[in-house]
Amino acid sequence: MEKDGGVSDAESKPDSGVPDVPATSDDTPEVLNKALSGLSSRWKNWWVRGILTLAMISFFFFIIYLGPMVLMMIVLCVQIKCFHEIITIGYSVYHSYDLPWFRTLSWYFLLCVNYFFYGETVTDYFFSLVQREEPLRILSKYHRFISFTLYLSGFCMFVLSLVKKHYRLQFYMFGWTHVTLLIVVTQSHLIIHNLFEGMIWFIVPISCVICNDIMAYMFGFFFGRTPLIKLSPKKTWEGFIGGFFATIVFGLLLSYVMAGYRYFVCSVEFNNDSNSFTVDCEPSELFQLQDYILPSVLKSLTGWTTVKLYPFQIHSIALSSFASIMGPFGGFFASGFKRAFKIKDFANTIPGHGGIMDRFDCQYLMATFVNVYIASFIRGPNPTKVIQQLLALRPDQQLYIYNSLKAHLTERGLLGALEEAA
Template sequence: MSSGGQNAVRQRHSQGKKPGQDGNGHSTTSSPNGGNHSTAAAQSTGSAGAGAGAPAGAEGAVAEAQPQSRWINWAIRGIFTWIMIFAFCGIVQLGHFALTVLVMIIQILSFKEIVAINYVPYKEKKLPWFRVLNWFFLFATNYYLYGGTLFKQYYEVVDASPILHSMARHHELISFSLYMLGFVSFVATLKKGHYKFQFGQFGFTHIILVLIVTQSNLVMLNIFEGLVWLILPASLVVCNDVMAYMFGFFFGRTRLTQLSPKKTWEGFIGALFSTYIFGFVLSYYLAQYDFFTCPFTGPCEQRPYFTLQNYTIPLDLVGLTPFTVAVYPVQLHSLSMSTFASIVAPFGGFFASGFKRAFKIKDFADLIPGHGGITDRFDCQFLMATFAYVYLSSFVHIHPQDPARILSSIAALDIATQVDLFNTLKQRLAAARAI
């Protein structure tokens, strides 16, 4: 048989193969560390190929290429990981506002990547205004969430501008009107024969808004409470992801979940302890600088959880002499965050992996070499940010009311009411001998 005939036969045979099998029907299921479970299949494939006139040693060349490919991918992933880390550190130096802008950019790019998955079916069905409505709903949601937060944080700027003051006072009405405009536009674009599909996409878009926009707004709230509450949770996720990859790459043997075949138990356990150590050390460093611990409003008095305190280790319970250690309370909080970052946050990645499998895609995009898209990198970060916000609200913050929010509410009152409030507050402070 000619070489062209052999190629044709091989092509037809490969088209009929089952998932997880090579052209000869042997299993090619990969182990978590990139190797094949069965070498016998590779040996039989090699003998069959030689009998059919295949070049001797071709399978050996492929086997040698696989480790090389793994190391190349490891190097590329490592290089761009460090590039992202250094870029993030540079943006941190620019302060709260720069990080807020970064969060908004990440949110928009993530939304773009996920929505793009459904763009082709819409284009094939020739449905109108699909992309416009998606982006409009994103704008309306961002205006409601981000706008409300920014109006309260920048209340001095808002009060100085009559236009911004009016927008802040009627923020909820404007937000509702924007959403209603999008809602009416969606109904107006419904096309006969495609109702079920369009309503499915309507729900799909709103789920994205809840999962991405709502959680990214919580990231911004954490930033305004102090850079430490962004840097610490985000760094814990990065550390856990990197160390899970490293331990899995060198020691991984036991697969953790079918949703993400490259995740291993060895990587999971190694990353867990690495994250505890990293979080404890990082929180110690961050607690010493006002730049990281003070909220957006400016210089502040050192809060109790950023002040060294003595803790007694009760070793007398086991017959040993107890001793005292001095640590920052935030270091103890870092242990709780490390636990979540190591055990629960990875499920954000598993969720994204299941989502990609449902749509039969490898990555959300190819923007970052070795990593995929923005969503591939920040799937766990959104979940971690939500936990950080809830944890801070429940166990860390000692002030039940946000002063910036109170001042923003006062600024929305008319001048006469503000004067009355001022006089009342002045009388109470005088009675308490505070002034």
């Protein structure tokens, strides 16, 4: 619609770039409202959060039972919901200026980025499946070119959508979309990478963050007196310290239980014989009990000289420490974001908890750390992946590699020694 002089509403409205987002409403189920009506708001919130937390933990155990591929789909669903919650905040501003294509382009870029990351993951972890199927082999070969072409199309659509006098706001929202993609999609992609290394690398870090969140809340609720940070006035030092020690103990116990099961410690692989995804292997030394000599202080306290532990439990201390010390900064970052836009929660999806993003703000930071930790201290060369890639080469290329490897082993004296031993 145009006003006098042929000036549209979009052009006449000032380009402030500051969102005016309505506050979220109380969406606590009526059943809980009635049951808890006699309690103060503080205790009512405590019970609502507790009941919903138990429900979410039960659902978490259920999807673990369903297996890694279902977990991957759940991660994708969570990613989409988190993206939706953040983009909706921006859209409430952008839509008020009646400017075109923001929501369409945001979801289009989400599709492009997911196509790129999931394509890379499938090619990396399930190379034999990709090489077996002709359509997948073609998509894999030209994957990056297709991904770039898709993104370039979206880039051109954005340029064509620019409206006079609102360039600043439109570029602001373009940056909003890309930062959201960086935070949400990239981190969820790393979570899936961790999952494929073995479900224990997915479950233990996530559980440590959940444990720290719960225990910090509990210690803060009952003992909290000293404010921790201005961004989150309800966070206290008592909760922070209590959550730290509780999470370390929880991580050690959970790791001990899970490290004894192949289902949790083996990486996800595609079995050509059964034509299915499998989780079965011979556990590495990381998941085999070993004797550790206790420090003198612990010897005097416990009377034990040695203790049997899984090496993974030692690594779990690093994971628990990060979840307790650095993980909360993801929540502080989200709190600062919400304060900047004058909202209480990202959404009202979960009563007493806010939106999905409110529950996963710390998880994304944890996912990056776990991925870096595995690459730096755990993962080594994978002979299985190398062999799969060699089998995909032409026969002459395979022979060249065979002769080169044979000459190298002979030169080092290894091949002759092996032949003599045989």
